[in-house]
Amino acid sequence: MGAIGEFVLRMPQNVVFGSGVRLKLGAHARSRGQRPLVIVGGTSLQESGELDRILGLLRSAGLEAQTFTGVEAEPSLETVERGRQALKEHKGDLVIAIGGGSVLDVGKAVGALGRTQEPVETFFAGQALETPGYPVIALPTTSGTGAEVTPNSVLTDHRQPKKASIRGEPLIPALALVDPELTLSLPREQTAYSGLDALTQALEAYVSRGANPASDALALTAIEHCGCWLEATCAQGPDLEAREHMSLGSLLAGIALASARLGLVHGMAHPLGALYGVPHGLVCGTVLPFVLKFNLQIAGEKYARAARAIGITDDPRDTKAAEALLEWTDELCQELGVGKPFKEYGGKAEDASAIVEATMSSGSTKHNPREVTKADAFKLWQDVLEGRL
Numbered sequence: 001m002g003a004i005g006e007f008v009l010r011m012p013q014n015v016v017f018g019s020g021v022r023l024k025l026g027a028h029a030r031s032r033g034q035r036p037l038v039i040v041g042g043t044s045l046q047e048s049g050e051l052d053r054i055l056g057l058l059r060s061a062g063l064e065a066q067t068f069t070g071v072e073a074e075p076s077l078e079t080v081e082r083g084r085q086a087l088k089e090h091k092g093d094l095v096i097a098i099g100g101g102s103v104l105d106v107g108k109a110v111g112a113l114g115r116t117q118e119p120v121e122t123f124f125a126g127q128a129l130e131t132p133g134y135p136v137i138a139l140p141t142t143s144g145t146g147a148e149v150t151p152n153s154v155l156t157d158h159r160q161p162k163k164a165s166i167r168g169e170p171l172i173p174a175l176a177l178v179d180p181e182l183t184l185s186l187p188r189e190q191t192a193y194s195g196l197d198a199l200t201q202a203l204e205a206y207v208s209r210g211a212n213p214a215s216d217a218l219a220l221t222a223i224e225h226c227g228c229w230l231e232a233t234c235a236q237g238p239d240l241e242a243r244e245h246m247s248l249g250s251l252l253a254g255i256a257l258a259s260a261r262l263g264l265v266h267g268m269a270h271p272l273g274a275l276y277g278v279p280h281g282l283v284c285g286t287v288l289p290f291v292l293k294f295n296l297q298i299a300g301e302k303y304a305r306a307a308r309a310i311g312i313t314d315d316p317r318d319t320k321a322a323e324a325l326l327e328w329t330d331e332l333c334q335e336l337g338v339g340k341p342f343k344e345y346g347g348k349a350e351d352a353s354a355i356v357e358a359t360m361s362s363g364s365t366k367h368n369p370r371e372v373t374k375a376d377a378f379k380l381w382q383d384v385l386e387g388r389l
Contacts, residue, residue, distance in 0.1 A: 026061030033094025101145030129168030144194025146254020193281025267365030341387030
């Protein structure tokens with residue numbers, strides 16, 4: 001094996017990016033199916049008129065579309081099963097998912113499991129998904145998860161409770177239509193949370209044990225776009241230029257993490273989200289500074305490059321530049337309304353054992369640049385709980 005080593009880039013067959021590209025959905029869909037199931041979340045798309053516009057595009061293309069609504073913020077296994085049943089009853093041959101990460105994750109799971117008889121619990125328990133399903137077209141309405149380009153679907157079993165991913169190549173959408181205009185109406189709070197998720201994913205993919213030259217290039221560019229434009233997207237009034245940069249940063253971070261995987265922030269964020277029902281981006285923003293501090297001694301050189309890419313510092317000393325990234329990240333999270341002691345979000349000290357166990361078993365934790373022990377995870381949770389950075 002050569003010096004660079006082996007790596008795999010996982011992404012959709014096609015990615016189309018740009019303001020207004022959603023208006024070409026009819027032609028894209030027609031080439032992939034005739035009876036799409038359109039999966040959406042709450043009522044925002046209906047209230048804005050965007051859903052009617054999307055359905056009109058599909059009708060104009062001669063397609064018979066059925067709508068599946070009501071995907072919750074932390075999508076359950078039951079929601080996926082309901083979606084599979086809706087696809088079957090519609091005799092659908094294509095899934096179109098329009099929404100945030102939760103909607104895209106449900107859409108990907110519904111499409112990928114559309115041809116198998118196995119229940120979603122089988123794959124949630126760890127079995128790899130290998131049987132090809134129906135094609136999925138993903139249209140993100142947030143700039144955060146990168147779910148439009150990743151080979152996994154994050155779901156929650158509320159009975160345990162447990163939040164985890166089902167994985168496999170069939171979960172990669174056939175097409176990602178990334179239109180920044182779809183993010184313009186997103187409220188400030190959701191913009192901040194999703195943007196912090198995107199920034200976290202870019203940083204974690206960049207320093208992951210699974211990082212490679214291609215993922216590094218994508219992740220560092222994503223860090224630059226997210227780091228430079230996140231605050232602007234949260235400012236008063238719609239800013240299409242800022243939204244374009246955040247959409248691009250989120251997209252690139254998603255492609256990077258699909259190859260490199262993530263790290264300790266997401267290793268802890270999933271059990272916290274499952275236990276307390278706190279928005280994922282808020283959890284990521286709260287935990288991120290603590291993990292940056294934990295990783296400084298191992299990932300300092302890359303953190304320094306990230307700081308310079310964002311324009312935080314031009315200090316040539318990696319140690320100082322990496323510390324500047326930590327300070328900037330903490331201040332950014334505070335400014336965006338996250339980063340309080342986690343006990344203020346409902347965190348309980350007595351949940352430590354369950355949180356540590358779930359954190360240590362996570363594949364994301366295993367890809368963290370610095371090895372994590374149970375003692376490390378326990379101290380991290382104590383610090384996050386009390387806000388002791």
